[in-house]
Amino acid sequence: MARTVKARADVLPALAEVFREYGYEGASLSLIGQRTELGKGSLYNFFPGGKEEMANAVLDEIDEWFETRMFKPLREEADASAAIRAMLADTLAYFRSGRRVCLIGALALGDARDRFAERINVYFAGWRDALATALARQGLDEAEAQPLAEDAVALIQGGLVAARAMDDPSLFERLLARLEMRLLPAPKN
Amino acid sequence: MARTVKARADVLPALAEVFREYGYEGASLSLIGQRTELGKGSLYNFFPGGKEEMANAVLDEIDEWFETRMFKPLREEADASAAIRAMLADTLAYFRSGRRVCLIGALALGDARDRFAERINVYFAGWRDALATALARQGLDEAEAQPLAEDAVALIQGGLVAARAMDDPSLFERLLARLEMRLLPAPKN
């Protein structure tokens, strides 16, 4: 038995992918076991709280990624426009042009919504507010920035749904390209 | 046919609501039995194909509703702008200001996607194309109408996700109000 010792953090990516593909209820322990190449023993050793703790660990990692990688730059980076451009590029890359689903969005629509309601809310509100801040720092007044940020977050989520529904990743790319034109100030030349 | 307490069509609304709330996998037969107030015997009498046939029956009804109520007017009604306004009003009402989830969208994100892939695709493409037709009939040329329709469908879907995620129905209303301004020609006065 090639007993390769795995740390808890090692299994998070595989874990995240299973939840993304099958949803919370659909990600059965046997499926999780296959994908992570871990038996139930190991799984419950790392996550004594079972499936719910696994999902929360995944959500922790996602939260941290978005916070440091996207939300913080949107709020604080000197060049707000550059932060917005980076956000759109990161979004495209993170969701693999729409081939990958947003786990938080999927949870929001599924039957596990109540279980993670607070976290879902924080994620969406965080994205919207960080983007609104960047838009304001770019020169828009609050009355314009807030609705525009709201539109953008919804459009991204809807883009993921639509791209998956029509099995057309290029759709997501087109949406983001058009979104960029709405979010960035008209280039002055 | 009035001799039975319930006809097959009578249970469709309850059936649709269960699928909407819990998703395809999450809607267990016992839950369906409760909500429809029907035992397994009756359920399998009406739907010999089991859960899949139930879901397809629900999708049939949804398809028909959207086709006759929204897509056809968008394509054919003399006053294209009026059809677009009606579409937005119907959308708001149908989804109960975002309190209600789009079953097709939820299916697209869930693990039952492959099972209904073709129907999901048809629904989304149908909406987009019907709206694009209306926009074109309103005066926009094809190069503008198609992307705008694409944006609109994604925005509506994303609005449902976001409204549910943040538990804020007014968000969906705001999104649709802003969308109306983008879809309708500037009022000439």
Next chain:
DNA sequence: TACAACATGTACCGATCGGTACAGACAGGC
């Protein structure tokens, strides 16, 4: 009234669910 057809509730099936128990396999400290 007798009968066929539909409608319905209940018992049951094998499979799988999330979770637990527990016995080995391995490591580091002594």
Next chain:
DNA sequence: GCCTGTCTGTACCGATCGGTACATGTTGTA
């Protein structure tokens, strides 16, 4: 060497899953 605590696989648990079988209503027709 040994012990202890961390990993790991496996057998098992009760509950529930989707689906089937079938006996018992209930109804329209004759």
